[in-house]
Amino acid sequence: MENSSxxxxxxxxNLQGCLKEFNCASEIKTSEQEAILYGKISHAAERYTIVxxxxxxNYTPATSGMGxxxxxxxxxxxxxxxxxxxxxxQAAKSHCSEEEQVEIKNKFMDDANDxxxxxxxxxxx
Amino acid sequence: MPTLSNYWFKDTDFRGETxxxxxxxxxxxxAWINWSNIGEKRSTLTWxxxxxxxxxxxxxxxNNPLVLNLIDxxxxxxxxxxxxxxxxxxxxxLPYSSSGGAxxxxxxxxxxxxxxxxxxxxxxxxxxxxxxxxFLDSTGTVGARVDGWAFDYDGGGPFCTxxxxxxxxxxxxxxxxxxxxxxxxxLGLLGRRQFDLLYYLPGSAEKAGSGTxxxxxxxxxxxxxx
Numbered sequence: 001m002e003n004s005s006x007x008x009x010x011x012x013x014n015l016q017g018c019l020k021e022f023n024c025a026s027e028i029k030t031s032e033q034e035a036i037l038y039g040k041i042s043h044a045a046e047r048y049t050i051v052x053x054x055x056x057x058n059y060t061p062a063t064s065g066m067g068x069x070x071x072x073x074x075x076x077x078x079x080x081x082x083x084x085x086x087x088x089x090q091a092a093k094s095h096c097s098e099e100e101q102v103e104i105k106n107k108f109m110d111d112a113n114d115x116x117x118x119x120x121x122x123x124x125x
Numbered sequence: 126m127p128t129l130s131n132y133w134f135k136d137t138d139f140r141g142e143t144x145x146x147x148x149x150x151x152x153x154x155x156a157w158i159n160w161s162n163i164g165e166k167r168s169t170l171t172w173x174x175x176x177x178x179x180x181x182x183x184x185x186x187x188n189n190p191l192v193l194n195l196i197d198x199x200x201x202x203x204x205x206x207x208x209x210x211x212x213x214x215x216x217x218x219l220p221y222s223s224s225g226g227a228x229x230x231x232x233x234x235x236x237x238x239x240x241x242x243x244x245x246x247x248x249x250x251x252x253x254x255x256x257x258x259x260f261l262d263s264t265g266t267v268g269a270r271v272d273g274w275a276f277d278y279d280g281g282g283p284f285c286t287x288x289x290x291x292x293x294x295x296x297x298x299x300x301x302x303x304x305x306x307x308x309x310x311x312l313g314l315l316g317r318r319q320f321d322l323l324y325y326l327p328g329s330a331e332k333a334g335s336g337t338x339x340x341x342x343x344x345x346x347x348x349x350x351x
Contacts, residue, residue, distance in 0.1 A: 031287040038245055051245055053284045061286035063251070065294045066220045066275035069301070079260035079268065082324045084139055084170070084215065084228040098126065098152070101177035108179055108318065108350040115314040122310050123191045 008035035008054050015052060026050065033059040128174040128332050129156035133166040134340065138215055138228070140168075143327045146335040147174075172326070174347075180330035181346045183211040183232070195307065199300040200238065202292065206250070207237035210342040213325050219256060220275040230325055231272060232257040232344070234304075238278075246285035251278025253297055255304060265319035265351060269308045271301045322349040 012028045012035055019026050019039055026039025034055035041048045096104070126149045135141035144163065150156035188208050197205055211234050217227040233254050240249040256273040274297045281289045323346070328338030330345035 029288060031291045034284070034287045036245075036284050038243070049245075051284070055287070059287075061281075062290055063249075063279065063281065063286055064275070064277040065290060065297070066273065067298055068221045068223065068273040069271060071270070079258075079262055080323070081226075081258060081260045082213075082230040083226050084230060085226055098176050101175055104177045104350055105179060108177075111318060112179065115317070118314055119311050120191065123195075123307070 004056055005030060005032055005035075011054065012037045012052065019050065024050065034061070126151055127176065129158070130172050130174060130326065130332075131158050132170045132172075132327050132340075133160075133163050134168045134170075135166060137167040138217070139170055139340065140215070140218070141339060141341060143338050143340045144335070145327055145331065145338065147332050149333065172324075174326075174332070175349060177349055179348050179350060180326060182329040182343075183346055184209065184343045185329070187211060187234070192307070195303060196236070196300070199296070199303050201296045203238040203240050203253075203296070205236050206239045207252075210235045211344060212339070212341040213344045214256070214341070219273065220254070221273055223272070232259060232325070233341070235342075238276075240278075240281075240289055242281060242285045242289070247280045247282055249278045249280040249285070249289050251276060251280075253293075255301070257308070259323060259346065261320060261323045265321065267312055267315050267320060267323060267348070269312055271305050271308070274298050274301065319351045320348045321351055323347070 008030050009028070012030070015037055016026050016028060019041070022041060022043075024039050024041035026037050029036050034053070036054075037050070037052040039050045041050060128147050128149050130145060130147040132139075133144045135143070144166070146158055146160075148156050148158060193205070193209070196209070211232055213230045214233045215227065216223050216225055216229040216231065219231065233256055235252050235254040237250065237252050242248050254275045255271055256275070257269055258272045259267065259269045262268055276293050276297050278289070278293075325344045326347050327340045328336065328343055328345065330347060
């Protein structure tokens, strides 16, 4: 791969030099497995386009990519993620009355409003 | 009064277009749901929601100018061409292999992008995804981490796909630091509170009535505060 890239640059630079002798300005773009030279040239009142595409014969460019970040194994053990498995009890069930639940929620919402304001302020900075 | 929410999904394993209906009912009594015609559906879920539940519609929360500017400024040559979508994705459908429960739920933050190319190539259009794992630790504190990333596009031919993919392979993971930083700021504030349970609900977590949504693109975060 590295060899290809060096080879592409070498070959296309030489071609670029030849084209310059014909007053043709060209540009080169290279990636690891392919490279392009493109330019335009005028001759006898006609404009011409030059494109040279180089690639490794077996290279098929991907149009997708992905990656996973690595985390220490112990991190996975300490967490409870949401999931859709059938579980009889994942949470501490509520033992309080409906009125108490509403009170818990209202108290949280007061805190949450403050948190939201603080978050937006931090983002603005 | 608790609320019973019933969800029907177009695809197996609780994915895709979702029809929902929520109804309040007295504790110890039936919750009645009559579906006239549920159509072609492949999976269903029911959840009984406590009165202390608090929910955040993540799509509404994140599509604000501050977050959008942050994302746009980290995209390099790519232009964002859609609002942010935040759906759930079970572990078994992640774009990369991951060990753990097959139906552990991750969030997928995604948006469409466009990349303009020189005249000799077609422009590229596709989507970028960030996979986020939210969780409660053993003390009941909320945490979240960016678990992975993916992109997929059409176009760029005949000569530019290599260069476009190279750039995306660098820019997409390159933005994870910024994303994690913002998650940490938000969760640092939420970390003042403890919760008994964290879960996701399809759509905007409506507590009454029926409607449709797509769980791949829109979910809400639900928490039971202590």
